Each structure stands twice: as structure tokens, then as C-alpha cells.
Amino acid sequence: MEETVMRTESLTKYYRMGEVEVQALRGVSILINRGEAVAIMGPSGSGKTTLMNILGCLDRPTGGDYILDGEKVSGLTDDKLAGIRNRKIGFVFQSFNLLQRTSALANVELPMSYSSSANDGRNRAVAALRAVGLESRMKHRPTELSGGEQQRVAIARALVNEPAILMADEPTGNLDSKVGQEIMDLLLTLNRERNTTLVIITHDQRIAGQTQRTIKIRDGLVEETLQ
Amino acid sequence: MKITRVIRETFTSLNANKLRTGLTVLGIVIGVAAVIAMLSVGQGAQNSITSQINSIGTNVLLVSPGSRARFAAGGVNVIRNIRTLTMTDALAIANPIQAPSVNAVAPIISGGNITAAANGQTTTTSVLGVTTGYFSIRNEAVTEGSFFNDQQVNTHARVAIIGADLATTLFGTTTNLTGQTIHINSQTFTIIGVLKSKGGSLAGSSDNQVIIPLTTARDRVISRPGTSVDEIYVQATSATAVTQANTQVSDIMRLRHHVAVGKEDFSVQSQASLLTTATSITGVLTIFLGGIAGISLLVGGIGIMNIMLVSVVERTREIGLRKALGARNRDILNQFLAESSFLSLLGGLIGILLGWLISLIIGQIASAAGTALNPAVSVNAVLLATLFSIAVGLFFGIYPARRAARLEPVEALRYE
Secondary structure, three states: OOOEEEEEEEEEEEEEEOOEEEEEEEEEOOEEEOOOEEEEEOOOOOOHHHHHHHHOOOOOOOEEEEEEOOEEOOOOOHHHHHHHHHHHEEEEOOOOOOOOOOOHHHHHHHHHHHOOOOOOHHHHHHHHHHHOOOHHHOOOOHHHOOHHHHHHHHHHHHHOOOOOEEEEEOOOOOOOHHHHHHHHHHHHHHHHHHOOEEEEEEOOHHHHOOOOEEEEEEOOEEEEEEO | OOHHHHHHHHHHHHHOOHHHHHHHHHHHHHHHHHHHHHHHHHHHHHHHHHHHHHHHOOOEEEEEEOOHHHHHOOOOOOOOOOOOEEHHHHHHHHOOOOOOOEEEEEEEEEEEEEEEEEOOEEEEEEEEEEOOHHHHHOOOOEEEEOOOOHHHHHOOOOEEEEOHHHHHHHHOOOOOOOOOEEEEOOEEEEEEEEEOOOOOOOOOOHHHEEEEEHHHHHHHOOOOOOOEEOEEEEEEOOHHHHHHHHHHHHHHHHHHHOOOOOOOOEEEEEHHHHHHHHHHHHHHHHHHHHHHHHHHHHHHHHHHHHHHHHHHHHOHHHHHHHHHOOOOHHHHHHHHHHHHHHHHHHHHHHHHHHHHHHHHHHHHHHHHOOOOOOOOOOHHHHHHHHHHHHHHHHHHHHHHHHHHHOOOHHHHHHOO
16 A cells, blocks of 8 residues: 655645735645655746745645645644754755855765764765765865766755655756756656655656656646646 | 864854955954953053052151042142142151151152263253152162261252162263262262162153252252152151051141141052052053953954854855755854854954963063063953953854844745
């Protein structure tokens, strides 16, 4: 039987922009199973970024429930959410978001500095870099690495705390198509081999087509789900 | 977040922008150095004055014209028609029946900026006209020759005892000078003794003066009306009799000057009261100087705040990233506080060294100028400066750090 790792029920999110109330999400209910690779697609302004922020515990919904890995997270405090992001979610960003002044290894170690137990931190960071094929370049700074290599470091950083979910926001957006495909292959391999749930936010049909399922968002609602 | 990691990250991020870090630290360095230097110079001045007053002797009183009420009223003359001290006052104080606790009395007159010429050299000096009692009261000694005696005072003898520094200036030596001639304001005097050096003092070196009989001084060098004198030194019979001597002298003087208690037109100061006055003056001076220096430390603190605010804005995305990776608000707060405290602590430590150096240099300059001023860097001043600089770092760091900690992760990650 398949186990649900992310479940949302009628998620709503309203923003106030001055006098106007913007409804970014208007009741989104989705289910994502453990080990699944899912793409969330939608044009800009559809609410897909808002949905990703809530799924990634970076933001709270205005209404509705969000159950992550069996825990209801929609009403937690800032610090509790920080802990969940640290343990359960690994982020991969479009612009890599690496700290420029430290080595690749130090960048990968960063999430562990916010965990309570990390005695073998160095070994785990090296192992994560090995998993993305960058063990030989771990002493290099981000500026000395190519775009694809930087994104690999970012993926290693996302993996280091062995999260249940890997959330990638346009992970290939800043890369050319060849390198982008390599990154996609790496993400899908990790998804298969480690059974880590992969959620990719994209507007690229070719990227979305490589996942098992695509959830299309439009105007704050789930438009359709494609297998 | 572990403390070692906080320290390591602080170091990395401050190292990433060395010039900015250096300039920010400089602000604190200047502030702390100024505070340390000012406090130590103040302390040195206090020590120097204290030791000078102690060197006068523990059983000596000084009678001066004018009231101490004047000092208390902020320099305004609350007592009108101040009568000068006279030789008759000195004689009355010396009366063993009216003042049994008084051992010796020495009225003096003094004048500065007086030309002394001898051996073809000319210099400016100060002249002290005294009676014979002065030498024992002030513990003066000669390295050569002798003091003048009562007969020489009575006969207005033109004899002089010169200080060691003056002797060196005029003759290039301090020996074989007795019998030599010295011209004081063009009056011819014979040198009969050379004073033993007492070292410099805040009021100018006493080694650079000429002591001549009071009578001769009044005649030829320092003009004073009638028999008036500038000050009267009084020696009590013992250190324990100083209080009684003070009372007896005050009683005699009140009677002679026809003034009531509290309306004195003279003051009788013991070494203890001089000490208290001097200490309170230098204390106020030290606080004043320290306060001004403190302002520069405050400005340094504002510099830290400024840089930290800029840093928070520059690193908004980094803060967002750290939060996405699981940093709690307090982790971010600690990180920024650690940076600002480190800046101020580093500045504080360098500032202490620099301040210590400055006070050493001031001491050197002072001693080169003939003034005994040994700036004392006290442990208290160092502790105060260190604690204050850390406090400045925390105080001025807390606002930027809170701003960083309160950033919403979503907003911060989106920041360009």
C-alpha cells in the first residue's frame, strides 16, 4: 500500500496588497505519496510558488490543513517550522543560493549547523558530495565551479540531512538544456535510489514530462492531474 | 547552533570584507584608546599630585589669604576686603602661648618670571623669599654650602641658594658654586648654597628656583606692600597635633582679622585638606576627559550599527537561505550579535593596547618637559573599557540582528 507523505485539504492563501485582497490559493487539495516524483506546473501568477512555499513550510496557509509526513504543520510556530524544514525538507533553488565565501563542503555542512545531532557532519557532507559526483571538487568555492556543478553542490546540501522530501524550484532554470538534463537525471536517480519524494516546480513541459505525475495549477486551483 | 560554529562563521563573514571590518573596528579602537589614555593620564596626575602633597610633610599647614568659601561659591568672592597676610600674622602664629601646637612658622613671598644671570648666561626663574624656618619645614637640603641664618635675614643680606636645575642651566655644573655671583633682576647676589634636587612637580620644577632672604626679596626683587607676605607655612609639633595647630592658627587669625567663624578671609589648609581638594579636582578632570573620550566610543558603536544594518540588507538572501535550511530566528539573531560583539571586542582589545601606548608616550613627553606624570593604566580602566566595548557591540548590534532574525523566509529568498 502506498503511503501518503504530503496531504493538503482545501488550502487557501490570501495576501493583502494595500486595499486589494489577492487570492493566491483558493482551495487546493493534493496528495503526494512517499517516493513519488511529482511536477507542479502552472503559468506565472497561478499560485504555484505560493503552493511550493507552503509545501516547503516556508509560509503558512490562510486556511485549510497541511499534513506533512504524518504531522499537521499548518498551525506550527516559526521555530517548529524551521525544525521541520531542517529535518524533512531539502531545497534546491533556481539560482543555487550558495554562500560565495565558503567552500562547497562548508556549504553542504550548513544545514547540519542547525540540527541538534551532527557528530559525523563532515563525513555525511562528503558522502552527499560523492552522491552528486563532486567529491573531488569539495574544497572549491562556488565561484570556481560551473553552473551545473554549483547546482550539484546545492543538491548535496539538500540531501545532507536525509530529508523525506526534495523540493526543487525551477532547478534547471539557470542552466542550458544539456546541463539541465544532467541535473534532472541526477534528481530522478536520487528519487529512485533513495526513495526520496521529489517535488519539482516548473513551467517547462519537458521537465514535467519526466516525472510520474504532473499537477497543473491555474488561478489558485488544481486544474488537472496528469499521470 | 554550536558556539564553535558561530565563532567560525563570524570569522568567515568578517574576513570576507576586510576593509569594512577594519574600518568599523577602527572606530571602536579610537574610542577605547581615548578612554584608556584619558583615564590613565588622569590617574597619573592624581598620583603625582598626591605624592607631591605628601612630600610637603604630614605635619605642615599652609595659611593663605582668601577664603575657601570662595572656592565653594565657584570662584566668586563672597568675602569682601580680603586682608593680606603680614609678618605680624606670622609672628602671632609663632607665639608659643597662643599656639602651643605650632613648632615653626615660615612666611614666604614668591615671584615668577624673574631674570637670573650668571657666568655669562641668562635665564628665567622664580624667586622665593623666605625666613630661616622654611628650610626645616619644607625638608630642604643643600648639596653644597649652607642655608642663610637669622642674622643674614635681619641684615637683608644679598645671598642666594639656587636650585640644582638652575645651577646646571647657568654654570653647567652643581658643584663649586659657593661664592659665585648671580644677578637676579640685575641685583647682585652671592651664592651660598645649592639645593638638593627634589625632582619635578606639576607646579613646575622647584629645582629651578632661587631662594633668598625674605627681607632682601622685598627690598630688591619682589615688591609687596608693607610687611605683607604671600603665604605662611606652619609646622605642627607632630603629625597628631595638626588638628589642634589648625584650630589655634585659625583662632589667632580670626581674632587678628576681626572675622567670624565661616567668614574667614584666609584659609588654613593641612596636607589632608589639600589632598582632598586636589583629588576632587583631578577626579572631576578625569571624569570629564573620560566622558569626552566616551563620546568617541559611542560614535564607534554607531559605526558598528551602521555596518551591521548594511550587512543585513546585503545578506537578505543568505538569511532567507539559512532559514530555509532550518535556521531559527534565534540562530540568525545570535549570528549577527556575534559579529557585532566580535567587532567591538576586537576594537576594544586593540584600543586597550593603543591607549596604553598613548599614555606611555604622554608620560614620556611630560617627563621630557620636566613634569613628573606617570600615567597609570589601571586594571579597572581596562576592565571598564572591555566591558563597555562589548556592551556597545551588543547594544548597537541588537537592532540590526533583530531585523535580520525577523525577516520572513519567503520574502528574504525572493530579495534581489
